[in-house]
Amino acid sequence: FVSKRYGKQYRLPPGPPALPIIGNLPVFMTGKAPYRVMKNLADKYGSVFSLKIGTTPFVVLNDVDSIREALHHRSVDYAGRPCLYSVSLMSRNNCDIVFGDYTPGWRLHRRATAAALHKNIRGVGCEAMGIKITREAEYFTQLLMKKAGPVVDIENELNLAIINIISQLTFATRYTLDDPEYQALVDSNQKFSSLLKPGDPIDVFPALKIFPSKKLRLVQELIGSRDAILQKKYDEHLATFDPKSIRDITDTLIATMKESKDQNGNDVFCADHVVMATWDMFLGGYEATYKTIKWAIAFLIHHPEVQAKIQSEMTAGFGDRMPTWEDRAKLPYLEATVLETLRQSSMSSMNGPRRTTCDTQVKGYDVAKDTTVFCNLWWVHHDPKNWKDPMSFRPEHFLTEDGKVSVPRAFLAFSLGSRACIGSQLALMQLILLLGGLLQRFNLRQAVGEPLPDLEPGSELVRTVGDYTMCLEVR
Numbered sequence: 001f002v003s004k005r006y007g008k009q010y011r012l013p014p015g016p017p018a019l020p021i022i023g024n025l026p027v028f029m030t031g032k033a034p035y036r037v038m039k040n041l042a043d044k045y046g047s048v049f050s051l052k053i054g055t056t057p058f059v060v061l062n063d064v065d066s067i068r069e070a071l072h073h074r075s076v077d078y079a080g081r082p083c084l085y086s087v088s089l090m091s092r093n094n095c096d097i098v099f100g101d102y103t104p105g106w107r108l109h110r111r112a113t114a115a116a117l118h119k120n121i122r123g124v125g126c127e128a129m130g131i132k133i134t135r136e137a138e139y140f141t142q143l144l145m146k147k148a149g150p151v152v153d154i155e156n157e158l159n160l161a162i163i164n165i166i167s168q169l170t171f172a173t174r175y176t177l178d179d180p181e182y183q184a185l186v187d188s189n190q191k192f193s194s195l196l197k198p199g200d201p202i203d204v205f206p207a208l209k210i211f212p213s214k215k216l217r218l219v220q221e222l223i224g225s226r227d228a229i230l231q232k233k234y235d236e237h238l239a240t241f242d243p244k245s246i247r248d249i250t251d252t253l254i255a256t257m258k259e260s261k262d263q264n265g266n267d268v269f270c271a272d273h274v275v276m277a278t279w280d281m282f283l284g285g286y287e288a289t290y291k292t293i294k295w296a297i298a299f300l301i302h303h304p305e306v307q308a309k310i311q312s313e314m315t316a317g318f319g320d321r322m323p324t325w326e327d328r329a330k331l332p333y334l335e336a337t338v339l340e341t342l343r344q345s346s347m348s349s350m351n352g353p354r355r356t357t358c359d360t361q362v363k364g365y366d367v368a369k370d371t372t373v374f375c376n377l378w379w380v381h382h383d384p385k386n387w388k389d390p391m392s393f394r395p396e397h398f399l400t401e402d403g404k405v406s407v408p409r410a411f412l413a414f415s416l417g418s419r420a421c422i423g424s425q426l427a428l429m430q431l432i433l434l435l436g437g438l439l440q441r442f443n444l445r446q447a448v449g450e451p452l453p454d455l456e457p458g459s460e461l462v463r464t465v466g467d468y469t470m471c472l473e474v475r
């Protein structure tokens with residue numbers, strides 16, 4: 001595993017032999033979930049190993065120490081994103097945060113968007129997000145009251161609650177279930193995430209873009225339907241913008257856009273950056289949170305004893321009213337249940353792909369500039385070296401003996417370093433307040449005559465629990 005370049009010796013991570021042209025692409029074609037395949041390769045080659053997909057080099061990190069070293073201690077070295085052709089189309093040539101590469105312009109964009117998000121969460125010049133989410137939890141449970149019964153599907157109501165939280169934050173707008181704009185927003189978000197598949201031929205061999213393909217047609221259709229909403233919202237905000245009355249994140253970002261100039265007086269933050277940041281709010285804020293709550297409810301149906309503990313905690317803390325963000329300190333068991341859901345589900349199983357921005361190292365191995373790096377968060381969250389009884393759903397993984405919340409260093413659901421999730425606080429607020437509100441009003445039980453939710457997801461990179469129904473018992 002020692003290679004020589006320009007007379008210098010490099011110690012490269014080991015890995016399976018690669019075929020000409022396609023490299024190790026066949027390892028992704030077994031039908032097995034990629035994070036399981038990576039764990040099996042780690043057993044054979046060690047927790048840091050390398051692969052090639054087409055001609056692109058990949059390094060996969062499978063243990064908490066190497067991930068912390070790379071993403072935290074060498075944060076900037078690992079802060080790039082690989083540029084995928086399909087993604088650059090969707091993100092207006094990488095003008096967004098999630099997919100954009102690590103450049104001075106991107107850093108400004110991320111800083112401005114994170115600042116806008118935190119101002120709106122705290123409620124600087126507008127109502128704080130905690131209040132909005134508690135109110136949304138109230139609407140959510142009122143809609144469910146009409147549906148309670150032995151076999152209930154809550155998908156539509158849950159979708160609506162989360163879209164409404166994100167669209168209040170982003171556009172100061174709420175929807176009803178029958179609003180066509182709401183339906184279009186849900187459809188375009190769900191279809192976009194289904195297009196983000198690793199190893200797609202168009203991304204491995206971008207020269208294929210000259211041939212018509214179903215994927216590219218779908219990407220173009222979805223860009224059209226997404227922009228019909230996001231661009232329209234931006235145009236409306238710009239036309240009515242008043243710096244003395246900031247309504248939401250879009251206004252906060254428009255204010256930043258109007259102020260941002262580089263040393264030569266050129267604009268460095270344009271309309272595309274604002275529109276793509278609003279897309280990021282939906283990509284992260286809606287999709288990830290929706291999928292995690294769906295996981296949480298599935299685990300809770302399997303574990304009525306966990307529901308009972310959360311309900312007693314709420315009764316002891318503040319009676320039978322809806323929980324607020326100020327109640328968080330009184331709800332350690334609920335918070336631990338949310339963290340355990342994030343660990344067990346490991347929705348973002350391999351983290352976002354990173355690109356090395358320079359020649360660097362990890363665990364004593366050399367990693368060349370422009371290597372794509374994946375982190376096997378699923379395995380770190382299930383490795384018995386890190387967790388006692390890792391396959392069981394136990395909120396106690398996140399509690400000290402005296403019942404206080406404690407987050408172990410192997411918990412990486414929101415990633416680490418200069419590209420860590422900017423929405424982790426908002427995500428926790430949504431998860432704690434929506435789940436708390438739901439359990440305050442209902443017991444969640446196995447649907448009568450139906451199986452328990454299936455907790456084994458398919459083989460996709462984004463681990464998603466399948467659809468299920470439940471028995472919703474009013475308390």
Ligand code: HEM
Nearest residue numbers: 097098280284285288289292348352415419421422423427
């Ligand atoms: C349960 C909910 C969520 C989970 C599990 C989650 C997890 C993650 C993960 C693993 C990353 C990848 C970071 C990396 O590449 O290292 C990420 C990135 C990101 N998340 Fe979240 N996230 C959630 C909710 C949110 C919310 C609510 C927002 C905003 C409203 C958000 C916005 C973002 C953005 C903008 C990025 C890109 C950061 C960058 O590339 O610099 N996320 N998230």
